[in-house]
Amino acid sequence: MDGVSALQASDELKGFSPLTEHMDRKGSSAVIEALKREQANAVQLYLQYKGYHWNVFGPSFHDLHLLFDTHATQVFEMIDELAERQRILGAPAEYTLEAMRAASKLVVEGKIPATPREMVEHLVASHRHVLSGLKGAFELADGAGDPGTSDLFARVIQAHEKMEWFLREILEKAPPVGGN
Numbered sequence: 001m002d003g004v005s006a007l008q009a010s011d012e013l014k015g016f017s018p019l020t021e022h023m024d025r026k027g028s029s030a031v032i033e034a035l036k037r038e039q040a041n042a043v044q045l046y047l048q049y050k051g052y053h054w055n056v057f058g059p060s061f062h063d064l065h066l067l068f069d070t071h072a073t074q075v076f077e078m079i080d081e082l083a084e085r086q087r088i089l090g091a092p093a094e095y096t097l098e099a100m101r102a103a104s105k106l107v108v109e110g111k112i113p114a115t116p117r118e119m120v121e122h123l124v125a126s127h128r129h130v131l132s133g134l135k136g137a138f139e140l141a142d143g144a145g146d147p148g149t150s151d152l153f154a155r156v157i158q159a160h161e162k163m164e165w166f167l168r169e170i171l172e173k174a175p176p177v178g179g180n
């Protein structure tokens with residue numbers, strides 16, 4: 001493209017600002033807030049998983065040590081997607097511990113749980129807490145006409161539901177042998 005054509009092309013682009021359109025869209029600021037909250041929740045949940053991965057003990061140590069790390073990796077990937085979606089919508093993505101602490105709605109006790117079972121119970125509770133916020137976030141993005149974000153929330157919901165299921169099954173008691 002020569003210099004004149006490039007100038008003409010840039011003139012044609014002057015009236016088009018996808019960033020402005022996104023930011024002016026009704027509901028988008030609420031959607032961005034939800035993304036920031038879910039990013040921060042994911043950071044907190046990631047740390048909870050890693051903390052339990054490091055501190056778990058007992059006869060089921062090997063299985064739980066590996067499971068907690070597998071789930072931590074899945075949650076870690078969510079952080080990236082939730083942050084990048086904010087950039088796609090024209091907002092800055094936060095990256096400090098202070099910002100995460102301010103935005104997170106997930107509270108995790110610093111005290112190491114007394115038993116591995118208690119660790120699993122706490123993680124189930126964390127997933128359920130995060131899921132309740134995510135379902136509202138999905139409705140918000142859907143109502144704001146933002147299918148890209150509602151699809152992201154839906155995928156994150158599915159991942160949480162699957163992790164919650166894995167943990168919930170660990171807590172199930174086996175039926176008595178030959179019992180009715």
Ligand SMILES: [Fe+2]
Pocket residue numbers: 053069
């Ligand atoms: Fe490790």
